[in-house]
Amino acid sequence: MALKYKRILLKLSGEALAGEKGFGLDYSVITNICKSIKECADLGAQIAIVVGGGNFWRGRSSGAMDRTRADHIGMLGTTMNALAVADVLEELGVDVRVQTAIAMQEVAEPYIRNRAVRHLEKGRIVIFGCGTGNPFFSTDTASSLRAAEIEADVIFKATMVDGIYDKDPHKYADAVKFDELTFSDVLAKGLQVMDSTAASMCKDNNISILVFNLNDPQNIVKAAQGETVGTIVTA
Ligand SMILES: Nc1ncnc2c1ncn2[C@@H]1O[C@H](COP(=O)(O)OP(=O)(O)OP(=O)(O)O)[C@@H](O)[C@H]1O
Numbered sequence: 046m047a048l049k050y051k052r053i054l055l056k057l058s059g060e061a062l063a064g065e066k067g068f069g070l071d072y073s074v075i076t077n078i079c080k081s082i083k084e085c086a087d088l089g090a091q092i093a094i095v096v097g098g099g100n101f102w103r104g105r106s107s108g109a110m111d112r113t114r115a116d117h118i119g120m121l122g123t124t125m126n127a128l129a130v131a132d133v134l135e136e137l138g139v140d141v142r143v144q145t146a147i148a149m150q151e152v153a154e155p156y157i158r159n160r161a162v163r164h165l166e167k168g169r170i171v172i173f174g175c176g177t178g179n180p181f182f183s184t185d186t187a188s189s190l191r192a193a194e195i196e197a198d199v200i201f202k203a204t205m206v207d208g209i210y211d212k213d214p215h216k217y218a219d220a221v222k223f224d225e226l227t228f229s230d231v232l233a234k235g236l237q238v239m240d241s242t243a244a245s246m247c248k249d250n251n252i253s254i255l256v257f258n259l260n261d262p263q264n265i266v267k268a269a270q271g272e273t274v275g276t277i278v279t280a
Pocket residue numbers: 057058059060061096097098099100185203204205206208209210211212213214215236237238239
């Protein structure tokens with residue numbers, strides 16, 4: 046089947062990378078995810094990835110620690126995930142480059158927009174570490190920022206839920222799923238599946254987000270081919 050989207054910004058949930066352990070990295074889970082990413086790339090998709098950090102650390106729920114310091118730790122966590130995903134993709138024979146928003150040049154390339162685009166054009170997968178590089182932001186906001194910069198056709202938010210509900214389905218058994226929403230709906234209803242900064246940025250830049258479950262990594266391929274998975278949010 047042909048691709049619906051050519052250039053995709055894939056946001057991988059950090060929490061999902063931990064598998065059933067709930068913390069750290071589960072390599073069998075990551076390998077399955079990376080196989081689907083490779084399948085998508087082999088179909089001709091240009092794929093840039095932002096990885097969350099929820100399997101290690103979230104600044105906003107770190108307790109009494111100074112928020113800026115807590116967020117620095119969070120951004121380093123996202124980079125550990127970026128390196129782990131890069132390693133598994135390379136094992137599968139995929140060309141990958143990691144770029145970080147906070148310079149650590151012995152470890153990864155610094156984020157340079159034009160260079161990232163060039164990698165994509167050459168068929169390499171680019172993984173963005175350290176989110177936006179700024180505290181008080183999230184990897185969802187980093188996804189919307191990078192998607193706008195690289196002119197991605199869409200953002201895939203591959204996460205722990207199979208779409209957006211009227212309330213958190215992990216807390217409420219009677220939550221009802223939406224098939225389609227606008228960013229104005231997400232903001233007006235206060236839906237917590239993504240933060241409001243990310244939603245506003247996508248709205249302002251006319252970038253759609255498809256939210257779907259990463260428990261079945263084949264959803265990445267299905268989504269790229271335009272099959273109905275999860276919830277689509279449009280401007
Ligand atoms: N209205 C809602 N619909 C769907 N999920 C919701 C909603 N409100 C809150 N959530 C929660 O949002 C979570 C997904 O977003 P969250 O930011 O927590 O994780 P993530 O961005 O996927 O990655 P990470 O684990 O790296 O932080 C879901 O697991 C779900 O519990």
